[in-house]
Amino acid sequence: MLTEDSGPTTMSPGGTMALVLTFPCGRCGKRYSVYYPKALLYELSGTGTKEQGEREDEAELRSGAIEAARNRAIASGNVWVNAAEQQMLTCTCGKALDLNILHHPRIPQSRPSPGRREVGLIPFPEPPSKTS
Numbered sequence: 001m002l003t004e005d006s007g008p009t010t011m012s013p014g015g016t017m018a019l020v021l022t023f024p025c026g027r028c029g030k031r032y033s034v035y036y037p038k039a040l041l042y043e044l045s046g047t048g049t050k051e052q053g054e055r056e057d058e059a060e061l062r063s064g065a066i067e068a069a070r071n072r073a074i075a076s077g078n079v080w081v082n083a084a085e086q087q088m089l090t091c092t093c094g095k096a097l098d099l100n101i102l103h104h105p106r107i108p109q110s111r112p113s114p115g116r117r118e119v120g121l122i123p124f125p126e127p128p129s130k131t132s
């Protein structure tokens with residue numbers, strides 16, 4: 001009899017998880033996948049040092065997680081944006097998009113603020129937690 005030890009096959013890339021949020025343009029629907037490097041997040045939120053963030057960013061970059069995310073974004077027709085380089089974006093339709101993560105709650109339970117519904121927020125996908 002063949003006994004197969006079917007352990008959990010984790011497809012997730014290690015512990016590193018790049019934070020990529022997708023912002024659809026409220027006017028033309030063009031989607032932007034915005035990558036927030038940890039160095040930027042830590043600096044903004046104060047949860048860590050920039051150096052620490054840079055180290056993690058480098059690890060993610062080396063693991064290919066960033067490139068994979070970018071390829072995925074481009075493959076689905078999104079525009080890839082590095083938030084470290086630009087946090088204000090002007091869409092091709094002329095609409096200004098605010099990419100500053102501090103202006104967007106991570107979990108959109110309610111509308112961020114009245115009159116600001118133009119910028120939607122899709123949380124980054126949760127890591128698959130299959131317990132079978």
Ligand SMILES: [Zn+2]
Nearest residue numbers: 025028091093
């Ligand atoms: Zn647009």
